[in-house]
Structure formats: structure tokens, C-alpha cells
């Protein structure tokens with residue numbers, strides 16, 4: 001990776017010497033993103049609202065031979081985020097990469113209700129959009145002063161086209177795609193690339209809840225388990241006919257933060273088996 005004009009390592013997808021923060025990095029897609037970047041040499045700050053889980057994942061990543069720490073922070077809490085960023089700087093001296101992965105599909109218990117509640121709108125926008133901006137605003141000054149940075153935001157195919165039963169969530173992910181474009185415009189002259197990834201369907205804790213909600217809200221899915229709903233949705237939506245994995249998302253992000261992608265900014269990359277063609 002190029003840092004202040006210096007290239008380290010032989011391969012373009014060599015992140016040796018690079019320091020990356022992954023929010024929501026303890027489990028699911030975030031955990032795989034951290035592992036994939038660590039495989040190509042990056043030091044990883046695993047940040048998550050779940051303190052025990054983010055430390056566990058950091059220990060797992062450190063065992064791969066890179067430096068990794070778990071620093072808990074709720075992305076909606078500006079003070080906690082500021083502490084997390086300061087601790088990263090004091091331990092690692094810099095931040096080259098930010099992956100804004102933390103995301104929720106609704107307020108606690110959202111999947112038990114057929115329609116979106118006021119708290120679902122507020123909570124989901126608070127974490128997925130405002131939380132993303134809070135973390136970004138805390139990190140960007142460090143990237144600007146270094147004259148280099150890579151930011152990747154987690155959007156979704158739900159942000160490409162509104163999904164049934166999840167209007168509040170779909171709207172947040174459309175906002176992430178738009179926010180990514182604004183940031184790319186704003187930060188390009190500071191040599192900061194900003195892109196988004198739109199994952200398709202991945203069997204994580206989040207989708208277990210989505211499957212339960214779809215089964216409740218859609219008569220076609222009545223009596224199906226969340227996993228059966230998931231499998232049916234994959235078959236209905238995806239030309240490739242297969243689900244995506246957290247590792248697929250990690251691979252896409254390693255590319256986007258590598259020098260191979262130095263002239264790509266403001267883009268939202270679908271990793272979705274062809275579900276949405278744009």
C-alpha cells in the first residue's frame with residue numbers, strides 16, 4: 001500500500017504497515033473484513049459495541065501475526081468514537097483505512113412487528129447513517145494530515161432498490177450510497193478514496209432476523225424457517241443462484257483499499273450474485 005507516496009510490499013494487494021479500523025468488526029461481515037485485511041498484512045483495530053466480542057476477534061486476528069486490538073465504541077456516541085480514534089492513534093500512530101461496517105436492521109425486537117415503527121426509523125438511521133458520519137468525521141482529520149486514506153462504507157442491495165418489509169433499512173442504505181458520493185467529492189483532493197460495497201444476501205445474525213420478519217409479513221413465506229426464507233430469496237433474486245459469504249465482502253474491500261483501486265472513488269460495488277445489475 002502507498003503511504004505518503006511510499007510503496008510497501010511487492011504485491012499491489014499488500015497492506016503491510018497499514019492500520020485499519022473496522023466498525024462492527026467483532027462478528028459477521030466485519031470480522032471477515034478484518035481477517036481478510038490481516039491476511040495481506042494490515043494491522044486491525046476491531047471496534048464494536050460488544051466489548052467482549054471485539055476483544056475476542058482482535059485476539060483471533062493478532063494470532064495471525066499482525067497487530068490487532070479490540071476497542072469498544074458505540075458508533076452513535078461521539079465521545080466514545082473520539083476515544084476509540086485517539087486510542088488508535090496513540091497505539092498505532094496513524095489510520096490508513098476506515099471500514100464503516102457497523103449496521104442494524106431495526107431497533108431491538110424490530111423483526112417481531114409487521115411494519116416499521118418510529119423507533120426502527122430512528123435507531124436505524126442513527127446507527128447506519130449518522131453513526132457512519134460520526135466515525136468518519138473523527139477519522140478524516142488524521143487521514144487529511146497524512147495526505148492519504150481509504151474509506152469503505154457498507155451499503156446493501158437494499159439501498160439499490162427498496163426491499164419489502166424493510167423500508168427504514170433500505171432507506172438508510174440508499175443514504176449510504178449517496179453519502180459515499182458526497183464524501184468522495186469532498187475528500188478526493190486530500191488523496192482519500194471513498195467507496196461503498198453493497199452486499200447481497202449473507203447468512204449472518206442480521207439475516208436470521210430478516211428471515212423471521214419476512215416469514216411474518218409475507219404470506220408466501222408462511223411456515224418457513226428463517227433459513228428457508230433466506231434460501232428461497234437467494235434463488236429468486238440471484239442469477240448466480242448462490243448466497244454471498246462474509247469472505248466475499250472482505251475480498252472486495254481488500255481490493256478497494258489496495259493501490260489496484262487507486263483511481264476508483266465514489267463507487268458502490270454490488271457483491272450480490274447479480275441480483276441488481278447497474
Ligand SMILES: NC(=O)c1ccc[n+]([C@@H]2O[C@H](COP(=O)([O-])OP(=O)(O)OC[C@H]3O[C@@H](n4cnc5c(N)ncnc54)[C@H](O)[C@@H]3O)[C@@H](O)[C@H]2O)c1
Nearest residue numbers: 024027028029049074075102103156199201202204205206
Ligand atoms: N447480512 C447481510 O445479508 C447484509 C446484506 C447487506 C448489507 N449488510 C450490511 O453489512 C454490515 C454488517 O452486517 P452483518 O450481517 O455482519 O450484521 P451483524 O448483525 O451480524 O453484525 C453487525 C455488527 O455490528 C455491531 N454493531 C451494531 N450496532 C453497533 C453500534 N451502534 N456501534 C458499534 N457496533 C455496532 C454488532 O455488535 C455486530 O458485531 C451492516 O452494515 C449490514 O447492514 C448485511
